[in-house]
Amino acid sequence: MAPSTYGLSRQWQRILQRVPSLLDYQTDADLVHHLAAGQTWLAHCGVSSELECIVPVVGGQHGIMSVLMALLQPGDLLLAEALTYTPILTMAARLDLQTGAVAMDDDGVVPEAFEAWCREANPKAFYLTPTLQAPTTVTLSKERRARIAEIAAKNGVILIEDDVFGPLKSNKPAPLAQIAPETTIYVASLSKAVAPGLRVGFLKAPTKLASALHQSVNLSVWMTPPLTLEVARRLIEDGTAGELTAQQQRIAKHRQNLVQSILGIEAVPNLSDGFHVWLPLPEGWRADVFSSECARLGVHVSEGRSFAMNASDAPEAIRLCVSHEANEERLKRGLEIAAGVLQQKPIGSSMKI
Ligand SMILES: Cc1ncc(COP(=O)(O)O)c(C=O)c1O
Structure with a gap:
């Protein structure tokens, strides 16, 4: 669900009163205010940062692309979790990067599999979603985070921690960027908790990499629009962003409960935070057949x-x-239809004798 527009129209009215400066190229004074808002948002995500390590971006997607453009060269090896946010693969292909899949188990990405890649190849970066993993929704344990940070530091691999879903998760372990600030680039966004149409996100980089990221953003969009950054700043600083996040968490919880009550506890034994449900199918079902049957309905x-x-x-x-x-x-209704399909005998399945 698109986060509510509560608070946004009020902000626009106030901001319109100072349009002249915000319609111009960004001044250093405005930038400092926007970085300070980024610092507050990052703190809300569990990441502390100096202002000079923060880079405003046009949402998480732009943030990830800016990182890859800034730090990887054609032919470099980019690792990602075996199941991942697939636009990363398209970005890698466009930038002529090699890619490698890091194995996962039920608890998320396996540190030893990352270590094996480091032993056998020379990965430059590892893109991962440790909190509410995309797509499995698993949140990586504190222990696995520590191991991954340790392996990355030892082998000189940059961790690209995509935490756009992080604000929706309560009681999560510390982000990698907090555990290993010199190794990790953290990607934060307001899309999932406040409003995707704002197109505001923040990168938090190790000090030595921040200027390369600023240059990459500069190359792609010159500057993250000051107007939308100003809306974001006000929403963050007057507490509205925090309220919207809490509201999104409540809605997500309610919807997760609906899924469990309609699909049944056997299909969905554990409730996740956030707006996705990962559903391993009962034996006999093929995912393509299941999804076409749902699509037909x-x-x-x-x-x-x-x-x-x-x-x-x-x-x-x-x-x-x-x-x-x-x-x-x-x-x-949609969930009831999916539950109905789940209860059918797999279409096209052969009888076992
Ligand atoms: C895992 C993941 N990362 C990044 C993005 C992009 O987020 P944004 O809207 O902030 O660009 C998405 C969007 O769905 C996502 O699912």
């Missing part, structure tokens, strides 16, 4: 395969997204 679900770095690793699982549908009755 008017419900869109994402196949596990669409997140796999290597098609051969694709699990027979699907991901449900419970945020797009604003109307709760329609969401319930």
Whole structure:
């Protein structure tokens, strides 16, 4: 669900009164205010930072692309979790990077698999989503985070920690950027907790890398629009962003409960935070067949395969997204349809004798 517009129109009215300066190229004075707001948002995400390590970006996606453009050269090896946010693969292809899949288990990415890549190849960076992993929703333990930070530092690998979903998770372990600030570039965004249309995010980089990231942003968009940064700044500083985050967490919890009550505790034994549900399918189901059957009945679900770095690793699982549908009755209907499909005998399955 798009986070509520509560508070936004009020902010626009006030900001319009000072449009002249915000419509110009950004002044250093405005930039400092915006960096300070970034610092507050990062603190809200559990990451402390000096102002000079913060780079405003046009959302998380732009942040990730800016990092790859700034720090990796054609031919460099970029690692990612075996199931990942797939735009990263498209970005890597556009930048002529090599990619490698780091194995996962039920608890998320496996540190020893990362270590093996470091032993056998020469990875430059590792992109990962340790909190509410995309797509499995697993949150990596404190211990695995510490191991990954240690392996990265030992082997000179840059960690690109995408934490756009982080604000939706309560009681999460410290981000990698907090554990290993000299090794990690942290990608924060207001999209999932405040408003995706704002297109505001913040990178937090080790001091030595910040200026390369500033240059990359400069090359792609000259500057993150001061107008939207100013809206974000006010929402962050007057507490509205925090309220919207809490509201999104409440809605997500409610929707997760709906999923569990409609699909059943057997299919969804554990509730996650956030707006996604990862559903390994019962034996006999193929994810492509399941998703086409849902699509035939008017419900869109994402196949596990669409997140796999290597098609051969694709699990027979699907991901449900419970945020797009604003109307709760329609969401319930969609979930009931998916539950109905789940109860069918897998279509095309052969009898076991
Ligand atoms: C894992 C992940 N990272 C990054 C993004 C991009 O976020 P933003 O809207 O801030 O660009 C998304 C968007 O869905 C996402 O799912």
